[in-house]
Amino acid sequence: MAAPETSTAAVPTLHTNNTLRNAFGGVLSFFILLLIGVLAFLIRLFSVIKYESVIHEFDPYFNYRVTQFLTKKGIYDFWNWFDDRTWYPLGRVIGGTVYPGLTLTAGTIWWLLNSLNIPLSVETVCVFTAPIFSAFASWATYLLTKEVKGVGAGLTAATLLAMVPSYISRSVAGSYDNEAVAIFALIFTFSLYIKTLNTGSLFYATLNSIVYFYMVCSWGGYTFIINLIPMHVLLCIVTGRYSSRLYIAYAPLVVLGTLLAALVPVVGFNAVMTSEHFASFLVFIIIHVVAFVYYIKGILSPKMFKVAVTLVVSVGLAVCCAVIAVLIALVASSPTKGWSGRSLSLLDPTYASKYIPIIASVSEHQPPTWPSYFMDINVLAFLVPSGIIACFLPLTDASSFVVLYIATSVYFSGVMVRLMLVLAPAACITSGIALSEAFDVLTRSIKFQLPGVSSGAEVDEGETSSDTTEARNDEVKAEKPEEKSKDRPSKKSKKKEREHVEKPSAKAKVKTKAEKKRLLALPLEASAVSLLLLILLGAFYVVHCVWAAAEAYSAPSIVLTSHTRNGLHVFDDFREAYAWLRHNTDVDDKVASWWDYGYQTTAMANRTVIVDNNTWNNTHIATVGTAMSSPEKAAWEIFHSLDVKYVLVVFGGLIGYPSDDINKFLWMVRIGGGVFPHIKEPDYLRDGQYRIDSQATPTMLNCLMYKLSYYRFVETDGKAYDRVRRTEIGKKYFKLTHFEEVFTTHHWMVRIYKLKPPKNRIRGKTKKSKSKTSSTSSSKRSGTKKNPWL
């Protein structure tokens, strides 16, 4: 990519020797980039090699199902798709509520391959979309960092990003989620923004808004871009770095980008109406005011300008204040201040746990712990500060953007573990800059102190380069009075470009002259040792990343494995249950489960679900939560009113699978209780502690979730020892009156119950039936007499 540019650019100006070197360097960096792409792709294939080529987790199953629909029915049916197999009886408008970027991308790849008669299945394409796009993302990182600190830093950053564990965790083969393509789009948008900022080219500005459109298509995280770039623009204006290039980089993005964003059905008018986009418009106004002021300043003499300023400031301020007051009043009139729940929980980390338990219940919305930083970005955490320092030497528009990016993303990652993903590229870019600058300094000082090694040619080169720098410095001086502060960054970038032409390794010498460099050189031993240490650090990073890719992040979560004495043992219970549902129940049967398993049930079992992972209707989820936390009879009535035929629970007590429904149960209680106040969390807690053993409350021991999970569990080992909670359960012997067990998987991880049909009412025999029910209840009591807590 960069190779032909540099090599061709080098041809006309410089010595043949340098030309050759540049050409060689270009080709070399091209191949390095290619290898980085291959590395990024291959490191994500551990999941396919160790497990199988299968879609992972929960959300990817939904995306996979949507992609299947798209490839089968075509794009128009996809836009109009009303899905009646989920959120029964409400349904969901998929076409209007989904970010279509990922689906369309994979659908296009599939269509392209099939029109070339390469018969890959939709599943295969979906599995490998994420690794392919992570290769693209590392190339985009190269482009971004190259714009900031040159080719060396770019290559280092790309290498780091290719294997950063945080990103691997979201983009292993099979993890077919929005983030897989969105991170590429995010980095590429930023890199094009900086490219525009450095060149002032309208072409790149247009490209930038198109890539921004792709980002809007792909992920809700596009709001990060539309807030970060205005912040940077504002920063540039405030620090007196306004230039026409800044204007070109920003104004088309807002206008074109917003127009394009409004085309995406899920965004629509949100692109102008919600507060997430407010900052961009405010800055848009500000940049126009500033541009106008600079224009006026250019026309008028300094004295006239002062008069004009006082005039405008007095009138303009009043108008501005009025407008802003109106805006604020408008925004404040809406209950959430125009922000969506997720954004609000970002700005106020305690918001979700206070008001929206559904957002708080998702584990990836929790704040991260310190070890997770080390796990996810590893040594980059230490390199980032030095990278930030390197960004200040010298501070350009581009490097200030990087500093702003890392600062904001560190904050966001601290709020939500999921946003570690946004931090990862920033960390890679800054660490790439840090590493490359450090290598630059160290190798240069070694070079200067080993005169024997670098005698003839090296000295020559040094001389030529110093000559040219001097010459250019003169030039710069000549230019300075003309443009002053207006064009500061452009000179830098021009300089940089020339520098590239001159000699790839000489970029750090921008300001210093040859003599200065000699003074900056470190002692030979120190630099050699620190070089060694840096390499060690890099090696440690590589080892950690490979380990993380192979061991930590490759498990598809629908298949569990454990190593036993007899080798690998596979727990494939989820798919066992879904396959059973798919083949042995009626097509239109409704399956109720906690929302976590909604997407998988619709995709793998092809059955209608009540709630799923797209948690758009809190009441509906609360209904299911209430049913799960109610006693059997009440739960049966709720489920029956929803036309549910089967209830699916996930139970890990037999084999020790920790993320089962009993462990998630308190969230069901909380979410259910948030809408239906008769469900009270304290009823399920004994002295504030959640327990299922003999100390558990009667409400807990009688709720549906407990019963469905532990039905006949005692018969497995005679003691009913729960391996997850590490205790014997409280109530061991009980019968189900309104549900019957229809399927339990091999390791008991998924249990499916069927609602018994309502009993026939015998007219005129109410008395008898009454006596019957009383007798049954008494017999129930006698049957459960062994349990002292009833």
Place this chain on the structure above:
Amino acid sequence: MEAPIRATEFLRFTLLSLLFFVCRSSPSHDLLISNAERRIDLTSHIVKVYLTLKVENAGSTPTSEILLAFPPTQVDHLATVEALVTKGKRKKTTLARLDVKPTELPDAPNGTKYFTIYLANPLNSGESTTLEVLYLFTHSLEPFPAEIGQSESQLVYYRDSALILSPYHIKQQTTFLKTPSTKVESFTSMEPTNRAGTEMKYGPYEDRPPYSFSPILIHFENNSPFPVVEELVREVEISHWGNLQVTEHYTLVHGGARHKGVFSRVDYQSRPNLNGVSSLRYLLARLPPRVHSVYYRDEIGNISSSHLRTDSRKSELEIEPRYPLFGGWKATFVIGYGLPLQDFLFESSDDRRYLNFTFGCPLLDTVVDKLTVKVVLPEGSKDPSAVVPFTVEQHLETKYSYLDVVGRTVVVMEKKNLVPVHNSPFQVYYTFKPIFMLAEPLMLASAFFLFFVASVAYLHIDLSIRK
């Protein structure tokens, strides 16, 4: 216009009926069966009937056609009929296979259907010969009760006749029935009837006239699972680079008594001998030797419960469905494997190539309701023709696979109601020029070449207006 057509039709009809009458009347009066022994094996869900007939020509004209009769209810379930004739004297008896073809006879009593056995040498008057006939019925065991719980055992009905249905006079006949266990709930008695252990004996009955029929009903325990493949699509793809890729799509159902009520895993796991005895836990597929890259999956991914055992003569793949199949439960899955091409592809004498492969389903002891075999020939092959030992429906399709331009010819063969006996080899002949093997590599190479040329051209063309 109508009258002449009617006239000709009438003429044709009378002619035909006359002809049939001649055909029918001659054997039914001339031939007689001096001794018939029938052994019915009811141990699995495929009912095997071994019939030994001693046929005597009592007429004056030699005949080479012998008729077998079946009641219409059985014909629907009849999977195959084979007939062998014993040749030679007592010590050196050899068996020779005979042609058997379904035959339509007019005025057959009660819709009886016939199969004709064609003898190699006509049977002269006064001579006699011994025929060994084997025929198999599928779906002939009717579960009763039709729905059972998890802990109940599976009871089935078998209906047949105590007397062999035949257009000929039978002098002496005996029928033996073998049940899988000694547990027989009830059976129709027709003196003399004996029951000893797992075997029942009807007969011997003497001198029964043609078309004697005496229905019997046996109600017995059969706890073997009834694996029925409702539909099987086998795709055999030939690559002249040395591989034969086989992909088999199964829709499996347990054809026994339907499962009723709860399925309790704890009972199933703790008492496997009492619970779900008739459930289908695993299947065994016998694959050709030297099989490689075997996979077993369904639409939601790999199924981890399978074992492959290979030796030099055969490969055995033991597969477990994701869940044990109870009566009426279904499962779908795909088995795929690669085979070395030299074991299956040969050159015939007339310069054509032919594939020699087995037709039926590799799963043991399985009934296949509908089988589709697709042989995908390499791109550029011509004049395909298939040779199958039994009648199948055939047609041609075109399939586009990796980088195909004209598409690959696919020979499609369809057959219904198959049993393991149908696992016999078939051949597909075609002509193929080896130059076609190079088409796709050359295409790829030229595409890359063009790409590089284009890049070189792009780098050297300067289209800018300013100089």
